[in-house]
Amino acid sequence: MSLLHNPGFRLFWGAQTVSMVGTNMTRVAIPLLAASTLSATPFQMGLLQAAQTIAFLLVGLPAGVLVDRSRRRPILIICDLLRAVLMAAIVIGFLLDLVTFTRLLAVTLLVGLATAFFEIAYQSYIPVVVGRENLIEGNARLESTNAVSRLAGPTLGGGLVQLAGAVATVSVQAATHVLSALLLSRISTPEATPERTEQRRMGAEIREGLRFVLRDPVFRAITGSAATYNFFYAVSLPLVMLLLVEEMGLSGTAVGLLMAVSGVGGVLGAAFAGRLGRRFGQVRTMWTSYLLTVPTALLIPFAESGWQSLLFAAPWFTMSFGIVVYNVGQVSIRQQLCPPELLGRMNASVRFLVWGILPLGSVTGGALGEWLGVRGALLIGGIGMSTGVLWLVLSRLRPLRDLPAPAPSPSADGTTLRA
Structure with a gap:
């Protein structure tokens, strides 16, 4: 039976889609904010780019341990909500003229940390939702939206920046993460709590x-x-x-x-x-x-x-x-x-x-x-x-x-x- 008939997978697929679109919009809107509003230098732009991806080097391995110690769906929801709050903080900061490059860099790094946890938990949660016998179909469908989001996210981000401004675009990104968290919260597929074994370092x-x-x-x-x-x-x-x-x-x-x-x-x-x-x-x-x-x-x-x-x-x-x-x-x-x-x-x-x-x-x-x-x-x-x-x-x-x-x-x- 196709996974399209699986309500848990449909919710998960929808959450992954809007979350990935929001993530890929970030890669356009945040640098544009830095360049247009804060007049960032080329070196600062490089730092901002690195802050979006360096989280996997900083916390990737410990994140894997924490994901294995916990149920994955709550981690996904928390990471989405955290990213929404951080995006909202950027919006409020720009509206109140409180944002400096250092603050934007710090928030971008925190968004990257949440994204690292989200992506590690996301790949670990797929077998729970689809079952190991449906991994090929599930990964193919999820990869299709990954490809679309990599194409559409920057395009949507750039278009919204041109039409409504970078601050409004970041607001939309915050909304995509809230929507993703809501869809994830509705998944009813049972997920076992990892067994507590002896305390390990x-x-x-x-x-x-x-x-x-x-x-x-x-x-x-x-x-x-x-x-x-x-x-x-x-x-x-x-x-x-x-x-x-x-x-x-x-x-x-x-x-x-x-x-x-x-x-x-x-x-x-x-x-x-x-x-x-x-x-x-x-x-x-x-x-x-x-x-x-x-x-x-x-x-x-x-x-x-x-x-x-x-x-x-x-x-x-x-x-x-x-x-x-x-x-x-x-x-x-x-x-x-x-x-x-x-x-x-x-x-x-x-x-x-x-x-x-x-x-x-x-x-x-x-x-x-x-x-x-x-x-x-x-x-x-x-x-x-x-x-x-x-x-x-x-x-x-x-x-x-x-x-x-x-x-x-x-x-x-x-x-x-x-x-």
């Missing part, structure tokens, strides 16, 4: 989560491929705008249209992920989608204006399609194999390793751009992203068609696989 529990991810061969391959892709994607991303504007000489409208094809590819990837998985097998679909789509990034450095802009648009679309299909598969495998009592720490450990590498990739990309030029650095980025699939094709996942069997215990050194 947080450091020991953090190490257990990291050890599970790094020692298990399947989790190690998935995390290694994702971290490799993310590092070299971060190398490439700052250079893409320079390629489009300085090297190809495109207008702002043309740049926006070319960048938007990524969102379209992501939406289609989420729509087809389930069908491809059923046709070819989930494990096989996961790694072949990466293998067949990501190497198209090697064409991007050769893009020029005119018809040769297709050398950018086609890979940008194709990569997004393939990576979303890959994400649906790898997230489902992680949720299927991980023992329920480790879900929070597993998700936190993976986020810590995979997202924590992004700042290093950005710095490396800037240095390579200075040394090799924009096109040379983008070629290095494309080669690096393409090599990430080696973690998968050289692992025990490659000969499999469908999901491996669940790991027998959190402390197991390996994972039992089923062909």
Whole structure:
């Protein structure tokens, strides 16, 4: 039976959608407030950008422990309400002319901390709502709205800023988090309270989560491929705008249209992920989608204006399609194999390793751009992203068609696989 007939999933899907749209609107409205109202310097803008994402490095691992010690739905509701209050504080502060850059930076960091807890608890709550037998469909539907929100959130944020101003836009963002909390509060799917075992130190529990991810061969391959892709994607991303504007000489409208094809590819990837998985097998679909789509990034450095802009648009679309299909598969495998009592720490450990590498990739990309030029650095980025699939094709996942069997215990050194 389709998950669309599951009232708990419909509420969860709706909450995730409005919450993600609000989160992605934040990435436009807050920087615009800083630039237009506070006259922030480039260095301050960089600090503000870092404050939105650094939370996974600061609290990601402890957050996983706390998520595993608690029911996940209350954490999601609290995080949504906290973000709504913080957004409302920004609005009130600007209306009363009380906001300084330091205060805005502090509030942005707190919003990032709440978002880190929300996203770790969110991925750990999915198996509760849909059941492990419906993870593929559930993750595909959720990933589709993630892709739409990444495309629509900044667009809505930018449009609202232009029409009503940045302060009004932040008010709308606060409302999206309140609506998400209300939808989550209506979910009636039973969620067991984690058993209270002997009191353990947080450091020991953090190490257990990291050890599970790094020692298990399947989790190690998935995390290694994702971290490799993310590092070299971060190398490439700052250079893409320079390629489009300085090297190809495109207008702002043309740049926006070319960048938007990524969102379209992501939406289609989420729509087809389930069908491809059923046709070819989930494990096989996961790694072949990466293998067949990501190497198209090697064409991007050769893009020029005119018809040769297709050398950018086609890979940008194709990569997004393939990576979303890959994400649906790898997230489902992680949720299927991980023992329920480790879900929070597993998700936190993976986020810590995979997202924590992004700042290093950005710095490396800037240095390579200075040394090799924009096109040379983008070629290095494309080669690096393409090599990430080696973690998968050289692992025990490659000969499999469908999901491996669940790991027998959190402390197991390996994972039992089923062909």
